[in-house]
Amino acid sequence: MHDPRVVWNTHDVVGRAGGEAVQSRTGHAFIKQVMRETQAVYGGEMSAHHYFRDFVACDSGMIPWLLVVELMGRKGAALSALVDARRQAFPSSGEINFRVDDVTAAVARVEAAFAASAVSRDDTDGLSLAYPDWRLNLRASNTEPLLRLNVEARGDEGLVAAKVAQIRTLIAG
Numbered sequence: 001m002h003d004p005r006v007v008w009n010t011h012d013v014v015g016r017a018g019g020e021a022v023q024s025r026t027g028h029a030f031i032k033q034v035m036r037e038t039q040a041v042y043g044g045e046m047s048a049h050h051y052f053r054d055f056v057a058c059d060s061g062m063i064p065w066l067l068v069v070e071l072m073g074r075k076g077a078a079l080s081a082l083v084d085a086r087r088q089a090f091p092s093s094g095e096i097n098f099r100v101d102d103v104t105a106a107v108a109r110v111e112a113a114f115a116a117s118a119v120s121r122d123d124t125d126g127l128s129l130a131y132p133d134w135r136l137n138l139r140a141s142n143t144e145p146l147l148r149l150n151v152e153a154r155g156d157e158g159l160v161a162a163k164v165a166q167i168r169t170l171i172a173g
Contacts (some may be wrong), residue, residue: 001030001034001042001043002021003125004126004139005026005139006046006137007021007023007045024043025124025163026125026139032051032163033144041053043110058135067081074093089155090152091157091160092150092155092160093149093152093161093164096148096149097141097146098149098168098171099146099147100147106170109170109172110127110138114136114151114167115129126140132154133153133154133156134154135158136152136163137165138150147171149167
């Protein structure tokens, strides 16, 4: 299970391991519900919440840390090297928060500029648009009066920066 904010790295890792990545709305209640419905072994959010079926679908920071330490030992690699490899493969903007007067209007401006040329669209949680080399997720926060943007790419940090700049201008109006 994963949320829709940044997904390509997750799809890659899960697919290589022979699994199937399933998407849920952002938030522990949504993730836990879909985990139970699908019998998912693991659920994770970009915000570093990790849920495990064998831990009653509850959030734990200790379990992933122990798994990461085990992986570092098996690979003989530093955590920084493991993370850097994934960041190079799928660079992302990280979540960028915007305070806007009209969330609906800001999302509509981004949608008008980008939706027609997208190869896929998903409205599970906000607006997610994907293209061959980059992807965006733009959604209103569930807990704060913010509009949240995430942009990811396939191996191109410059593309992430360029798309964030474009979208930032559209959000500002």
